[in-house]
Amino acid sequence: MNHITFQQDRELDFIGLGRLCIDLNANEINRPMEETLTFTKYVGGSPANITIALAKLGARTGFIGKVSDDQFGRFIKSYLHKLNIDTRNVVTDHTGAVTGLAFTEIKSPTDCSILMYRNNVADLKLEAGEVQEDFIKRAKAILISGTALASSPSREAVFQAIEYARKHQVVIIFDVDYRRWTWKSKEETAIYCNLVAEQCDVIIAGREEFDVMEIVTGPEVKDDSATAQRWFERQAKIVVVKHGGDGSIVFTKDGGSSQGGIFPAKQVIKTFGAGDSFAGAFIYGLLQGWPVEKCQEFGSASASIVVSSHSCSDAMPTVEQIENLIREHRANSSI
């Protein structure tokens, strides 16, 4: 029991909506970008990573997005096919738009940053008329990535998807996924993210992301419990506040909360990807009907595996890998 009721008669467990991009992760780790010579190419984009995480855990998944009509767009689509992610609503752009690129700089395990190239990107060109109602109604849950709200027409496509999801009782999950380069101002981010969050059943964001959303609404004092309460007065049943290496707190509408720590990684390679792997495994747990504490533990263990790896998407773990890590951790803690 976890406060979320999924419609059981659905062909798909989960649909991700938003960007399908490329991550170019520095091969020479512990160096600044200026001195980096080579990169490895992976499928990336936060909602893509989350959907890939769920697919690797065995969920039946699909995606709504737009890719460029070039080698990168084709690489992304074929990667999704290999993981059995339904791409019937992944549209190909024909206006000359490009794939967003995220170059990652791994200066040290704790000092990582991302250089994003996002001019004229295909993902933000998804139009409301391209979102298929018939596809959304086949799913138990849909994830909205906040970055898809950064400009039109993708912004309207999100609102269209939410309309269809609500009409067909598809659980709506919002990952705020704030990438400041994509937005004109924090106020713009706050206004659109708040408009979406008030229609969502599950909201997942870092403390700093909630702070951005609270610029226009308050409160002045930043408090996780007060933040969650504000969304429980709307549609939300679960609010997750992420705190990086300090773990996370999951709040539920009935007044419950669960403070979760992390699974310390043996070797942290980089910190990005933690949020996406956490979200993927957490949502997987919700779909299984697990209590939120178990979903949170599963998410944290998944994040620990991804921060120990070079990639985000490729490194998303299987159920067995996560269970092994949790078992190992318990065995070590009881020594």
Ligand SMILES: Nc1ncnc2c1ncn2[C@@H]1O[C@H](COP(=O)(O)OP(=O)(O)O)[C@@H](O)[C@H]1O
């Ligand atoms: N260095 C780390 N080692 C192990 N787990 C981590 C680490 N950093 C984050 N996590 C886990 O991943 C979750 C999400 O991380 P966070 O950094 O808050 O998200 P985001 O990547 O979206 O900013 C945390 O709540 C925690 O469980």
Ligand SMILES: O=C(O)C[C@@H](O)[C@H](O)C(=O)COP(=O)(O)O
């Ligand atoms: O989201 C992007 O466009 C880049 C991602 O693919 C990248 O790997 C990343 O930053 C992961 O984000 P996080 O999980 O929020 O740390």
